[in-house]
Amino acid sequence: MREHVANAFVNKAVTLGQLGRLDEAIDCYDEVIGLPGCDRACPARTGRPSAGQQGGRPGGTQQK
Numbered sequence: 001m002r003e004h005v006a007n008a009f010v011n012k013a014v015t016l017g018q019l020g021r022l023d024e025a026i027d028c029y030d031e032v033i034g035l036p037g038c039d040r041a042c043p044a045r046t047g048r049p050s051a052g053q054q055g056g057r058p059g060g061t062q063q064k
Contacts (some may be wrong), residue, residue, distance in 0.1 A: 006032045 013028035032038060 002035055002037050006035055006038065009035075 009028045009032045013025040013032075016022070016025035016028060
C-alpha cells in the first residue's frame with residue numbers, strides 16, 4: 001500500500017512540475033520522503049521510476 005501512495009505522490013509531483021507548479025511538486029516529493037518505510041530505494045530519492053510508472057522521461061513520455 002505504501003508503494004502505491006508513494007507512486008501517486010511521485011506521479012502528482014511530475015505532473016505539477018510539467019505545469020510549472022514547482023513549489024507544489026517539491027511538496028509532493030517531500031511527502032514521499034516522509035512516508036514511513038521510505039528508504040533509499042524510494043522513487044523520490046533515486047529519481048528513477050518504479051515498476052508502476054511509465055519508463056522514459058518524467059510523466060511517462062517517450063523521447064522521439
